[in-house]
Amino acid sequence: MAVFAKLINISATALLLMTASCSDERFNDTIIDTDALPGDRAETFEVPLRLHTDKPTLIGKPLVNDIPSRAEGDDTADDPEKAAEEALHDIWVFQYDNDGKQLIAPRYYEVTSTEIRKLNIRLAEGNDSxxxxxxxxxxxxxxxxxxxxxxxxxxxxxxxxTEDNVEMGEDEYLLMEGSVKDTIRKETDLDPIDIHLTRMMAKISFKY
Incomplete structure (x- = not known):
């Protein structure tokens, strides 16, 4: 009888240890940022981002009047060339603090939403980041x-x-870049961050 009681005590002790261990694991799970990446210096949270492809800028004056330019107002909604120039396939996001140091690791996102090109990204809180x-x-x-x-x-x-990427072919996309300086705060009603993208290539129209 004494041996049986001793076994019960040992089993109860083991059960308590297992319960404590499980509780510790659950507690640890709640404080670990599962979306953290190597290189992050702060905890990240979801922020809505809204991307805008700005209209092309015309540099100089056209030599003849019959060369169309979207920068001058020749901008039809169903223009396939316009659609190709504004297409977004993916983005890399970088965030730096007010000292210019990396705040989070660079993150890659595919742009799949057609709703005003809005998607959720992960950023860290930072003043004037x-x-x-x-x-x-x-x-x-x-x-x-x-x-x-x-x-x-x-x-x-x-x-x-290089020669391979200076001309945009089918299913290829123009490189674009944009930035914004803002104070990012963790709030439930955070407004979307608007970033205007500029094309990193120029198009030359000529006629001879």
């Missing part, structure tokens, strides 16, 4: 082997253009 967006690399590994750990390094980076 700078958010950069690089669109249409079409490569989820693009930023992983590059040192873009400061705002200065990101701005100084020169994207290599």
């Amino acid at each position: 700078r958010v950069f967006v690089l669109a249409n690399t079409c490569d989820p590994e693009w930023a992983k082997d590059k040192d873009l750990s400061t705002q200065e390094k990101f701005i100084d980076y020169k994207y290599p253009f």
Whole structure:
């Protein structure tokens, strides 16, 4: 009888230890940021982002009057060339603090929503932080082997253009870049962050 009681005590002790262990694990799960990436310096949270592709800017004056330019107002809604120039396939998001240091690791998102090109991204809280967006690399590994750990390094980076990527073919996309300086706060009613994208290539129209 004494042996049986001792076994019950041992089993009860083991059960208490298992329960405590499970409780610790549950507690740890609640404080771990499951969306954190290597390189994050702060906890991230979801922020709505709204992307805008700005109208092309005309530089100089046309030599003849019959060369169409969307920058001058030749802008039809069903223009396939316009659709190609404004298409968004993906974005890389970079965030730097007010000292220009990387606040979060670069993140890649595919743009699948057609609703005013709005999607949720992850950012960290920061006063006067700078958010950069690089669109249409079409490569989820693009930023992983590059040192873009400061705002200065990101701005100084020169994207290599070759004979293979200077002309946009079918199912290819124009590189675009945009940024915004804003104070990001963790609030439930956070307004969308609007970023206006500029094309990183120029188009030359000529006639002879």
